Amino acid sequence: MSEVAAGGRDRAGVQEFIERFAGQLADAGMQRMAARVFVALLAEDAARLTAAELAEVLQVSPAAISGAVRYLTQVDMIERRREPGSRRDYYFLKADMWYDMITQREQLMLRWRSILDDGIDALGVHTRAGQRMRETVAFFDYLHEEMPGVMERWKERRAKLHREWGLSD
Amino acid sequence: MSEVAAGGRDRAGVQEFIERFAGQLADAGMQRMAARVFVALLAEDAARLTAAELAEVLQVSPAAISGAVRYLTQVDMIERRREPGSRRDYYFLKADMWYDMITQREQLMLRWRSILDDGIDALGVHTRAGQRMRETVAFFDYLHEEMPGVMERWKERRAKLHREWGLSD
DNA sequence: CGCTTGTTTCACAAAATCATGAAGTTAAGA
DNA sequence: TCTTAACTTCATGATTTTGTGAAACAAGCG
Numbered sequence: 001m002s003e004v005a006a007g008g009r010d011r012a013g014v015q016e017f018i019e020r021f022a023g024q025l026a027d028a029g030m031q032r033m034a035a036r037v038f039v040a041l042l043a044e045d046a047a048r049l050t051a052a053e054l055a056e057v058l059q060v061s062p063a064a065i066s067g068a069v070r071y072l073t074q075v076d077m078i079e080r081r082r083e084p085g086s087r088r089d090y091y092f093l094k095a096d097m098w099y100d101m102i103t104q105r106e107q108l109m110l111r112w113r114s115i116l117d118d119g120i121d122a123l124g125v126h127t128r129a130g131q132r133m134r135e136t137v138a139f140f141d142y143l144h145e146e147m148p149g150v151m152e153r154w155k156e157r158r159a160k161l162h163r164e165w166g167l168s169d
Numbered sequence: 170m171s172e173v174a175a176g177g178r179d180r181a182g183v184q185e186f187i188e189r190f191a192g193q194l195a196d197a198g199m200q201r202m203a204a205r206v207f208v209a210l211l212a213e214d215a216a217r218l219t220a221a222e223l224a225e226v227l228q229v230s231p232a233a234i235s236g237a238v239r240y241l242t243q244v245d246m247i248e249r250r251r252e253p254g255s256r257r258d259y260y261f262l263k264a265d266m267w268y269d270m271i272t273q274r275e276q277l278m279l280r281w282r283s284i285l286d287d288g289i290d291a292l293g294v295h296t297r298a299g300q301r302m303r304e305t306v307a308f309f310d311y312l313h314e315e316m317p318g319v320m321e322r323w324k325e326r327r328a329k330l331h332r333e334w335g336l337s338d
Numbered sequence: 339c340g341c342t343t344g345t346t347t348c349a350c351a352a353a354a355t356c357a358t359g360a361a362g363t364t365a366a367g368a
Numbered sequence: 369t370c371t372t373a374a375c376t377t378c379a380t381g382a383t384t385t386t387g388t389g390a391a392a393c394a395a396g397c398g
Contacts, residue, residue, distance in 0.1 A: 013291030021284045028277060029198015032386075042305075043288065045297040051345065064387050066346055087344050087396060093301075098308050108197060115190045119212065122182030128214040131336065132262075136211075138330055139267050142323050150319070154311050161307055167300065201356075220375065233357050235376055256366060256374050 014043050018057075033060070033068040037091070038077060047093040054091070076100045099151055106147065109140045116140075183212050187226075202229070202237040206260075207246060216262040223260070245269045268320060275316060278309045285309075 018039045025035035040057050041047055049057070051065045058065075069091055072078040077100060079092045094100055116133050123130040187208045194204035209226050210216055218226070220234045227234075238260055241247040246269060248261045263269055285306050292299040 010291040017288035119186035
């Protein structure tokens with residue numbers, strides 16, 4: 001544990017968590033700064049921070065934040081919102097971020113699929129390599145079919161967990 | 170189509186496919202050279218090439234190949250094999266590469282999970298951020314449970330496809 | 339209107355990544 | 369044991385990526 005009363009926030013620990021987890025996401029291919037912004041929001045109770053707050057937490061320039069949030073917005077992991085009559089943008093974690101992540105992954109596979117189709121043409125369907133790629137395409141298609149069901153069952157499970165944890169759905 | 174008899178290999182087309190698909194994989198976070206080696210093997214009928222052949226196909230130095238295959242071997246996407254009484258290493262695409270890729274992804278989530286657990290400690294389970302992470306961990310656990318079933322069903326589907334395509338299993 | 343605050347863009351510098359050639363290692367075959 | 373082929377390691381230089389400060393831009397608010 002830490003020097004903080006049980007249940008409270010351990011500031012240094014949270015800071016370390018942000019850097020460690022963001023580091024892992026970066027290793028997995030995510031842009032470094034985008035990963036740090038994402039995790040900073042994840043560790044925030046309101047799941048919401050302004051650009052200036054992000055710059056402060058992460059100790060970087062506003063310019064770096066600007067680039068990172070543009071990316072995160074594009075891939076739908078966060079949302080930009082501005083309260084009427086304010087100049088400050090707030091960045092929110094999307095509520096269904098895991099669903100969005102999966103969706104994003106599917107977009108990726110769709111793009112791969114179309115390139116693989118061209119590859120099959122170039123190789124010829126009857127070659128062994130052609131067959132192997134045909135199987136790869138079939139695998140992507142299979143995953144595409146399965147995912148809705150998997151996510152559906154996750155929603156059920158999540159609702160059940162929320163009930164157990166005593167949270168509103 | 171191409172200038173090649175139907176069913177045959179279109180060399181230039183294959184070359185283009187290798188670069189395009191490898192490029193996509195690189196964009197998705199894979200090391201560039203590793204991606205090129207992987208796709209070169211994918212497009213090879215025998216799914217097998219020596220280091221020298223890879224260097225030739227991809228027009229790079231043997232040193233670059235050496236680094237790429239080290240990575241691909243580590244993450245279990247290819248296998249190195251040497252025929253007895255020879256000095257040449259062959260690199261093989263793993264037969265069950267998609268299964269391995271999924272497995273690898275799970276390893277990743279396992280690592281994330283343990284960092285998230287530390288994060289929950291630092292935040293406190295009762296904070297909103299703590300709860301959000303608890304849900305994230307639950308999502309990873311859920312995926313971990315679902316995957317074996319998904320892959321099982323894929324194997325069935327694949328067997329069926331092979332029968333339809335007239336291939337041995 | 340213009341001042342002010344918050345954000346974005348852009349040119350540049352710092353840092354990380356990548357592929358290379360050359361030297362080093364290993365083991366086959368003579 | 370010596371030679372040689374195949375691969376690996378390592379220092380280096382090139383390229384790419386990343387974050388910065390400064391300047392431009394936008395929009396509340398007086």
